[in-house]
Amino acid sequence: MKQLGLLSVVAAFSVSASADVEYRDQQDLHAIAGAVSAERIEQDIEKLVSFGTRHTLSETESDTRGIGAARRWIKAEFDKISAACGGCLEVYYQSRVIEGEARIPDPVEVVSVIAVQRGTVDPDRYVIMSGDIDSRVSDVMNYTADAPGANDNASGVAGTLEAARVLSQYEFAGSIVYAALAGEEQGLFGGRIMAEQAQADGWRIKAVLNNDMIGNIEGINGVINNTTARIFAEGTRQDETADDARRRRFTGGEVDSPSRNLARYIDWMADRYIPNLDTMVIYRLDRFARGGHHRPFNDLGYPGVRIMETNENYNRQHQDLRTEDGIVYGDTIDGVDFDYAAKLTALNAVSLAGMAWAPSPPAEVSISGAVTANTTLKWRAASTAEQDHIAGYRVYWRHTDAPNWEFSRDVGDVNEYTLENIVIDNYFFGVASVSKDGYESPVVFPGPAGAFGE
Numbered sequence: 301m302k303q304l305g306l307l308s309v310v311a312a313f314s315v316s317a318s319a320d321v322e323y324r325d326q327q328d329l330h331a332i333a334g335a336v337s338a339e340r341i342e343q344d345i346e347k348l349v350s351f352g353t354r355h356t357l358s359e360t361e362s363d364t365r366g367i368g369a370a371r372r373w374i375k376a377e378f379d380k381i382s383a384a385c386g387g388c389l390e391v392y393y394q395s396r397v398i399e400g401e402a403r404i405p406d407p408v409e410v411v412s413v414i415a416v417q418r419g420t421v422d423p424d425r426y427v428i429m430s431g432d433i434d435s436r437v438s439d440v441m442n443y444t445a446d447a448p449g450a451n452d453n454a455s456g457v458a459g460t461l462e463a464a465r466v467l468s469q470y471e472f473a474g475s476i477v478y479a480a481l482a483g484e485e486q487g488l489f490g491g492r493i494m495a496e497q498a499q500a501d502g503w504r505i506k507a508v509l510n511n512d513m514i515g516n517i518e519g520i521n522g523v524i525n526n527t528t529a530r531i532f533a534e535g536t537r538q539d540e541t542a543d544d545a546r547r548r549r550f551t552g553g554e555v556d557s558p559s560r561n562l563a564r565y566i567d568w569m570a571d572r573y574i575p576n577l578d579t580m581v582i583y584r585l586d587r588f589a590r591g592g593h594h595r596p597f598n599d600l601g602y603p604g605v606r607i608m609e610t611n612e613n614y615n616r617q618h619q620d621l622r623t624e625d626g627i628v629y630g631d632t633i634d635g636v637d638f639d640y641a642a643k644l645t646a647l648n649a650v651s652l653a654g655m656a657w658a659p660s661p662p663a664e665v666s667i668s669g670a671v672t673a674n675t676t677l678k679w680r681a682a683s684t685a686e687q688d689h690i691a692g693y694r695v696y697w698r699h700t701d702a703p704n705w706e707f708s709r710d711v712g713d714v715n716e717y718t719l720e721n722i723v724i725d726n727y728f729f730g731v732a733s734v735s736k737d738g739y740e741s742p743v744v745f746p747g748p749a750g751a752f753g754e
Contacts, residue, residue, distance in 0.1 A: 336642045356434045414480075432453040433453075434485050451636050506661060507652075517609065529579050529647070558752045564742070573647075655742065662680065667746035694708050697727040697729045
């Protein structure tokens with residue numbers, strides 16, 4: 301079996317934050333990363349596995365088996381977390397009856413569990429962490445067989461619960477949402493229900509971090525690796541109009557969707573705050589021809605990514621529990637590395653905290669400078685609610701073939717800035733908001749292609 305050592309893995313995957321980018325280190329983010337407990341994550345995964353199956357069509361009345369027991373336990377855990385922080389979480393079920401679908405032919409109530417930690421400055425701005433409640437075996441319609449779903453995706457739900465435990469000890473400018481979503485294996489229904497409800501309620505969603513399989517370190521390819529993770533992020537945004545597409549053709553933005561710049565933000569958080577973890581930003585919506593619960597949010601134009609392990613083990617995914625030809629199949633708890641799940645949970649926690657402490661990403665970012673030596677960026681002033689929170693803005697730029705932002709400049713509390721003798725044709729540009737404490741939003745690429753919304 302192949303095993304990559306720490307140095308070889310870092311050499312293979314490391315792309316560090318540029319030395320020419322300004323950044324203020326945040327001790328609270330180091331503390332948050334250090335507070336995540338692998339032991340608590342293990343306990344939560346054990347409990348979720350104990351329900352036997354969490355199939356969307358499974359038992360709902362039992363207190364010990366099936367999806368109903370699982371979601372009630374998850375809600376009770378969020379309620380405990382809220383009680384420990386003086387009622388800082390709004391915990392509720394979110395549901396819809398689904399029927400007439402290929403994998404849900406008869407009426408079934410798809411029920412997710414949502415916990416909202418309201419921001420103190422801009423509570424209508426949201427960043428979301430999610431994991432999927434449901435599990436399955438080889439036959440996606442088999443709702444009676446044991447389907448432990450330890451890694452897929454008790455690990456993501458356990459990580460979401462643990463992030464809530466840690467972050468609920470702090471107050472943030474913006475709101476953080478912790479979501480245990482149902483119906484993923486049957487057609488991404490929990491995510492669709494939540495995204496559509498958020499849109500109807502006018503939520504200003506700036507980030508969706510979908511965690512789907514964050515506990516496996518042993519790949520089907522024989523590689524054992526606990527030092528890397530993947531962030532999947534779509535390019536051209538799904539809600540792009542014909543006019544937007546024409547503009548993008550002439551000004552760029554194919555690799556600067558809000559989801560891509562969200563992924564770059566998380567990648568830098570890994571470099572700065574998570575020891576021995578390097579993330580690979582994958583320029584694709586999800587794994588090849590596959591899907592996850594960030595997609596319904598992307599479909600409505602919200603920035604969203606999938607965070608997961610680097611090396612998957614397909615013998616442990618969507619499998620009946622069995623042994624054939626000496627190969628053990630099934631998603632059981634012995635296939636989960638709890639320290640690794642804690643590492644990816646910590647990455648989520650610092651990313652959520654950084655964005656929630658930061659001001660909202662700049663809106664209405666525009667750029668000009670064709671046939672001149674200079675490049676000018678403009679953006680809309682911060683909202684009245686954030687005037688006392690924001691310190692100013694930081695302009696970023698990079699060569700057009702560079703994966704990450706290479707250069708930055710603090711420009712103060714202004715709404716326009718000109719980079720002299722930096723030619724617009726040779727670089728990509730963006731703007732981030734910076735709080736008085738030095739917390740920074742993701743970078744916003746100019747125009748509709750990169751907009752994070754209002």
